[in-house]
Amino acid sequence: MSKIAEILEKAEIYRDKTARNLSEMVKIPSLSCGEELVIQEIARQCREAGFDEVRVDGLGNLIGRVGYGPRVLAIDAHIDTVDVGERSLWDFDPFSGEIRDGFVLGRGTADQEGGAAAMITAGRILKELDYDGEYSVYFTFTVMEEDCDGMCWNYLIEKEKLVPDFAVSTEPTNLNIYRGHRGRMEFEIQFHGVSCHGSEPERGDNAIYKASRFALEVENLHKRLKSDDFLGKGSITASLCESSSPSLCSVSDYCRLYLDRRLTWGETKETATAELAEFLPEGAKITIPVYDCPSYKGTVFTQEKYFPTWKIPEDHPLVQAGVAGYRNLFGAEPKIDKWTFSTNGVAICGKHGIPVIGFGPGNEVLAHAPNEKTPVVHLEKASAFYAALPYMLEKGGK
């Protein structure tokens, strides 16, 4: 029996187990910075699956490993979720973890504990196959992604010195192979004015007017931002505006504007800041906000809110290994595409230059949406794909 046939057989045997593991995760709410209980449950599942190593790092990420090879393949799932939003929009309990009509239901099933459950089964399959190839396969279950994408991986690379040769993000791709997405960043701009009595505004200098003129320039800037054939167009928009003044009968002396910037290929923190500086009024100040919330372990690992753009070419050996795995397992051609949203790839590939592909169960349109669910058959196929990937990489994507 070929390795591929064995992997497919085991993925099917463990299909319902994979769904039940996901169900157990969904029952434990795991908002960013509050993931401790779900990490404990996933550690239990990894140990039960026979992983060679299971440990929690200094930030609170769970690291599971199968294999002892000299090269490092990392397969990543962030296991924090966003909140449920308006409950009345849900047709079922977001934390029931119910398995019904071929789906696992609930918050986090698509984004993206489904990937985590499939990864655990992939580790189990590799152990049962006595995988002893050239890769150590690290399964990472990472924290705080929804709050600050990539920070968990900056921690793994910079503090834990876990530096993969290749990485896979298991964020939802509807079982397509993804190879990049736009980056993003945030700006805070502070405008100062001079207050005076509102009855004679000419004596003052209104900070709200300065911010407003600037905001309209931002609207124009958006229209002339460049596009990339694969990743699409960069974007910028004002997201928040706050001002103050001595009273409601005064000229405003302070205004703060927040901007959301999506960065396409070739756009960086430096280029995006320089564009704004061109029409920034004198005395106004641009800063990039810093994320500094403590993890559930109390660890503070700060990061500037800059999430670099990344993509790898379609003919890259990692993409081709994914394509070969897909063809061999499923007898079809995969669709190769990109995410619309941001992932931990901003740190792994965007900042650190380590090649990443995406392959995950579930549909990304259900991420952060009510009635989130993931097909059980996606979980089965994803577990087979992750188990096959180290073999495909060794064969050079053949």
Ligand SMILES: [Zn+2]
């Ligand atoms: Zn996600």
